[in-house]
Amino acid sequence: MDVTALSLLTKTAKTRLRNLRAQAKLCRKQFSEEAVHDLRVAMRRLLALVDFLNFFAASPALRKVRRSLKSHLDAFDALRDTQVMLLETGQRLTQLPEIEPFHCYLQKTEKRLLRRAQKDIEDVDNIYSKPIRAALKSVEEMPVDLFSPVDDAYHTVLSRLAMVDAANVATIHRVRIAFKRFRYSFEIVQPLLTDMPEDLPAQMHSYQTLMGEIQDAEVLLRTLEEYTSRTRKDGADLTPVRQFYEQLHRERVDVYLQNMDRVHSFWRATPDALFPWQEEAGARLASVEETPAETDTLCEEPTVAEQPVVSGDAPEEVATPTPPDADVSAESEAPQPDAEMTETAQAPSDGDEFASAISQEEEDRS
Numbered sequence: 001m002d003v004t005a006l007s008l009l010t011k012t013a014k015t016r017l018r019n020l021r022a023q024a025k026l027c028r029k030q031f032s033e034e035a036v037h038d039l040r041v042a043m044r045r046l047l048a049l050v051d052f053l054n055f056f057a058a059s060p061a062l063r064k065v066r067r068s069l070k071s072h073l074d075a076f077d078a079l080r081d082t083q084v085m086l087l088e089t090g091q092r093l094t095q096l097p098e099i100e101p102f103h104c105y106l107q108k109t110e111k112r113l114l115r116r117a118q119k120d121i122e123d124v125d126n127i128y129s130k131p132i133r134a135a136l137k138s139v140e141e142m143p144v145d146l147f148s149p150v151d152d153a154y155h156t157v158l159s160r161l162a163m164v165d166a167a168n169v170a171t172i173h174r175v176r177i178a179f180k181r182f183r184y185s186f187e188i189v190q191p192l193l194t195d196m197p198e199d200l201p202a203q204m205h206s207y208q209t210l211m212g213e214i215q216d217a218e219v220l221l222r223t224l225e226e227y228t229s230r231t232r233k234d235g236a237d238l239t240p241v242r243q244f245y246e247q248l249h250r251e252r253v254d255v256y257l258q259n260m261d262r263v264h265s266f267w268r269a270t271p272d273a274l275f276p277w278q279e280e281a282g283a284r285l286a287s288v289e290e291t292p293a294e295t296d297t298l299c300e301e302p303t304v305a306e307q308p309v310v311s312g313d314a315p316e317e318v319a320t321p322t323p324p325d326a327d328v329s330a331e332s333e334a335p336q337p338d339a340e341m342t343e344t345a346q347a348p349s350d351g352d353e354f355a356s357a358i359s360q361e362e363e364d365r366s
Contacts, residue, residue: 004192005144005146006136006139006140008146008188008189008191008192009052009053009136009139009146009188010136012049012188013049013132013133013136016042016045016046016049017046017128017129017132019042019045020039020042020043020045020046020124020128022042023035023038023039023041023042024039024042024121024124026038026039027039027121028118028121028122031079031114031117031118032083033080033083033084033086033087036076036079036080036083036117037080039076039121040073040076040080043069043072043073043076044073044180044184045184045187046069046128047066047069047070047073047184048181048184048185048187048188049132049184049188050062050065050066050069050132051066051149051153051181051185052149052185052188053132053135053136053139054066054135055148055149055152056139056142056144056149057135057138057139057142059131059134059135059138061130061131061134061135062131062132062135064127064131065127065128065131065132068127068128069128072120072121072124075116075117075120076117076120078113079110079113079114079116079117081216081219081223082106082109082110082113083110084216084219085106085216085219085220085223086103086106086107086110088216088220089102089103089106089220090103092244096240096241096244098236098237098238098240098241099238099241100236101236101238102224102227102238102241105227106223145271146188146189146192147189147192147271148271149185150182150185150186150188150189150267151267151268151270151271153178153181153182153185153186154182154266154267154268156178156181156182157175157178157179157182157263158263158269160174160175160178161175161260161263164257164260166253166257169214169218169249169253172211172214172253172256173211173214173215173218175211175260176208176211176212176214176215179207179208179211179263180208182266182267183204183205183208186204186266186267187201193275195277195278195281196275196277197277200266200277203262203265203266204266207259207262207263207266210252210255210256210259211256213252214249214252214253214256217245217248217249217252218249220245221242221245221246221249224238224241224242224245225242228242264276265277
């Protein structure tokens with residue numbers, strides 16, 4: 001592996017390990033929705049790095065790290081989902097008063113999950129640094145292409161995208177899982193893509209959010225169904241709530257289906273292909289280069305005055321008028337001769353034409 005690639009991976013590993021420790025420390029102090037979200041993102045980014053290294057140098061130690069990270073993520077999934085639903089239902093209390101019993105149920109669920117998560121978070125990052133450093137050392141001498149793991153992750157995204165079925169929302173969720181892995185892998189090699197559009201990471205985040213909003217609505221509807229099937233004292237009719245979120249869910253699915261093909265602008269289709277932004281730049285350059293050629297074609301035929309006189313023969317059908325002088329003016333006032341005499345007088349001789357053309361040439365040079 002060249003020095004640049006090794007340096008990039010080493011820097012990424014240090015940054016992601018440090019970020020995970022910082023987010024875990026913050027989450028131990030306060031289990032807010034934002035803190036839990038940031039911790040889960042830090043875990044997923046480190047998991048992407050583990051998968052990245054595992055692509056080149058698989059080892060039992062890396063697999064152990066992966067299982068540990070997945071276990072923590074699964075433990076926080078229910079808490080994160082509950083907190084997202086709390087934010088959503090809290091914003092709808094005025095618009096949908098019927099949602100209040102469900103909102104209170106979510107508050108109780110959050111407290112229970114917080115107690116469980118606080119125990120789980122204590123051992124975060126106890127076993128991660130050493131296996132990752134060992135993996136970095138093992139790939140140090142390997143001739144690797146850092147884009148290969150990203151190509152592999154992107155291929156999985158495209159494969160799942162081809163199987164998307166509007167009637168089966170689970171197919172969109174599978175694209176979302178694959179896209180997360182691709183996006184966090186892309187972030188590792190991002191410093192090497194010096195010619196990419198500046199807003200590409202933001203575009204990818206926006207694309208992932210479209211699928212995330214579908215999943216949030218899906219989880220809320222499922223949780224609402226579980227809640228309504230329970231024996232409840234409030235006896236509230238949650239039909240309007242269910243209908244509202246079913247409509248919201250359909251709208252979000254439609255928006256994603258309209259934008260799903262945007263994924264093709266994020267990465268190259270095959271390892272030997274150009275990146276989409278490079279193809280666009282090449283097309284623009286080709287368009288600019290064609291424009292002068294078209295202009296030259298239009299101006300290719302010179303004017304009569306620019307045609308050079310190659311020999312002593314006068315140019316055909318070209319007569320260079322002599323400048324008017326006093327004699328000509330006087331002639332114009334004289335009585336007009338007949339047609340035959342006029343043609344003879346106005347037709348210049350070969351010598352006159354030649355001298356006139358040379359005079360015109362010298363005038364052009366000056």
